[in-house]
Amino acid sequence: MTPDRPYRHAAARAGRLTRRAQYLAVRAGKKRRGPLFLLEVLERGDDDPPRFGITVTKKTGNAVERNRVRRRIREAIRVHAAGDMRSGNDYVIVGRPEILSAPFDALKAELSRRLRSTT
Secondary structure: OOOOOOOOOHHHHOEEOOOHHHHHHHOOOEEEEOOOEEEEEEEOOOOOOOEEEEEOOHHHOOHHHHHHHHHHHHHHHHHHHHHHOOOOEEEEEEEOHHHHOOOHHHHHHHHHHHHHOOO
16 A cells, blocks of 8 residues: 555554464453454553454364455455444454354444444
8 A cells, every 4th residue: 555545445444463462462351252253352552543353263164264254354344343443452353163154244243243342
């Protein structure tokens, strides 16, 4: 992305967690369990843009299934839930295999609801 071109989507503005230490730090935060995923939230205490990371364990299935879960979560954030993320927070979404069989609208609604309830 070049400086003269604005971001197209809200998910592009949200940063990504890239290092293992960042993921481990979020584990110390609040946890919101749901039927489709576990949401972990850490308040960093600054006003920087929100950052998120996606984790899918091998218990979920083979590599194809895990990648499908990641893609569905990433798309739900991109099209619907990125606006619900608060500045100064880190989010880790731990996907479950039920995401593959859930309707996409249900996934979007659940993700948005969980993100809004983290106060």
